[in-house]
Amino acid sequence: MESSVLFLLNTSYAVLTLALVVLGLAIIFGLLGVLNMAHGEFVAIGAYCAFAVQSAGLPLILSLPLAIITTGAVGWLIEASVIRHLYKRPFDTLLATWGLSILLREGIELAFGLEYRSVSEPVSGSVRLLGVDYPIYRIMLMVALLIGFAALYVWYRRSNAGVRVRAMIANPQLATIVGIDTQKLARLAFAAGAASAGLAGAMLAPLVRIEPFMGIDFLLQSFFVLVVGGLGSLEGLFIGSSLIGGAESAGSTLMGGTAGYVTVLLISILFLWLKPEGLHARR
């Protein structure tokens, strides 16, 4: 009983944090068709923001706005200087963002060195839930993420901005004709995707290892989710996160960490082979 409560909590944690990490990549890939290879580095920048805030002796909550502003600004600059010229050229954007990821990684290394850093949790200790001790910070994170995703979903379905974004995706030319500034919208979308990755990094900073190469793991995980879930919809994102997060969690609980990872790889390969559109593709 207690083991299954723990398993459920761990799996929910894995799924929610995965969805948080993938969100930024899904926004940029889904809305702009850009495969952002530098996604993981935005997550890393967010985590380093948390490290910087804590090193400076400031309250950790400040890392959230700092991460959003920093990664949002970097995203904005990258869109304006590089990505803007490369829309509709998928392979070129792949190469360009791959180059950018190396540049960002080197930048992080210059600023913070190659050492592993760690950020301590703003609230420590555990709470007892159905007979199981579970870390308070994780519970808080999960609740915040549930609320955040629900709000995002409602906004995306209801608001005007959501409609415009969807119009831009559905038919860019027509969207321009009816007066939607697609260029500005694209830049905003890219910055928002980057900022969401940065926010993920800052929120997860107390729970992960922080080093310049940390981004690669996040990028890989995010790809698997998109492969399974399909592109361009929030529903797909959740389905993908649940499948990948759940499979990894179950695999590693039953057979150990390596087996968990192998399960995820197998699922991704099967999907690429048999259902390349994913489970819930937009198109």
Place this chain on the structure above:
Amino acid sequence: MDRRAFLSSSAMALAASQLPRVATAQATPVGKPLKLGFLIPRSGTAGLFGPSSEACIELAVNKINAEGGILGRPIEALLGDAGGAPSDTVQAAQRMWRRDGVEAIVGEHGSASREAVAGALRGQLPYVYSPVNEGGYCTDGVFTTGETPSQQLAPAIPYLAKERSIKRWYLIGNDYSWPRITNAAAKEFIEDSGGEVVGEEYHPFTTDNFDSSLANIRDSGAEAVLINLVGGASVVFNRAYASFGLDKQALRLGTLIEENTLAGIGAENSGDLYSVSGYFDALDTPAALAFRKTYYDTFGVDAPVLNTLGQSCFEAVLFLQAVIEKAGETSIDAITAASEGISYSGPRGDVTMSGRFVNANIYLAKAEGTEFKIIENFGGIASGTTCSI
């Protein structure tokens, strides 16, 4: 040279000028510089050991040069990063040896890098391996000054089994030779103490989610967890361990939980955590206190906290000083011959080499917040490994 080092060495020179002639000649080394290479982790999961190691090397070099160097030659330290893949460490070692002309190498890094570097040096250059290690290897040219499982775990496991009535042990480590061989030795000590191993797991250095391991530890009913994780991985594991409330179920014993790791784990997550080592910042023997005083006087109270790995770098230089002085030269044959039975006195006390490994005084400490408190002195213990000379 920074200002403080400059001031202290000029003060030393001034003091020396007041001494009789012979002493003056000894206090200012004049020969060709003796270059020593140091491979220490400055990146990766062990990177948190880097700053204190660097400081200890500086301290050792200053000390020996102030005493007149080795064979009258001033020593010069060259640092290389050993925090990455073994192949990168080998490159750093090759550069030191072939390009910079170091006459000995000190390694404070993982055992995978040690095997790789020793292979590249082909037993032609004295290579002092200073950190905690798995013992049992006799690679040519390697002199080991760190603690082995026979020194750390042979006394610590029975002690905890008895004092805390521990029967069920869970073993967790990073996935390479040191944790695996150490755990193989640990299993014997656990069986001899009447206990059993209820689980054993190895993780890559990049693992930062230990959820499934923690669930397994919980379900196994373990009463103690032996941790052979390194640096950053150990920090992440130990934090999660306590935040899941497992510190109330099972005590933790670490073979490499030094002061920097403990600082990362944090006071709120260090409940029921033991560490076994030949050196702690909290060690209050006269030799350790003298070392400690010089260290914090030199680098200030905000210096990277002293620990077994930094100390091991300092001691490796003392070993080289003793062995090169005895050999009268730096050739590998002379040094190998001179190493047998050589003694020197360092922060851990008097150390004697036998079969290219050393005896060591071993202490068990318990974490209190982010500091260690020494609770048991196991005395001097032999390495359990004897290599032919």
